[in-house]
């Protein structure tokens with residue numbers, strides 16, 4: 001049977017959700033027989049090719065994140081989001097309490113920053129936007145919340161997809177134990 005093609009991406013995140021995926025440990029060997037990961041943060045592929053399942057970790061926090069989310073959405077049949085940042089905005093959305101100007105000033109003018117450092121412009125870094133969950137930018141088909149989601153929750157969601165079902169996570173596996 002042909003393997004299910006998967007691509008994953010991370011946006012504004014800490015990588016913890018992908019680390020939780022890797023924490024599946026030996027269960028990854030079983031998954032490797034059924035899925036083929038064509039793109040991930042490790043491959044650093046700049047443009048996606050068509051896949052069955054797209055997976056996003058992290059919130060949409062700058063214009064580049066928006067482009068990545070739209071590109072993956074356009075190239076996948078099912079889009080799944082991992083973690084509270086992607087599902088709800090998560091801890092990143094605390095930035096929305098401050099203006100983008102104040103945020104950049106704080107990032108790049110800290111007590112330990114070199115006195116002659118400059119605050120980057122949109123020519124240097126992707127312009128920041130108010131932090132959003134992924135579903136405020138593209139249609140999302142399934143959600144795996146948690147910070148990070150437990151390996152058990154990620155495995156459940158992937159197993160459901162492999163069975164042809166859109167996963168709806170039972171509450172008891174949404175706790176990290």
Ligand code: SF4
Pocket residue numbers: 012013014015016017057058082083084085086090091146147148149
């Ligand atoms: S949901 Fe938690 S673990 Fe995942 S990227 Fe956000 S902060 Fe990191």
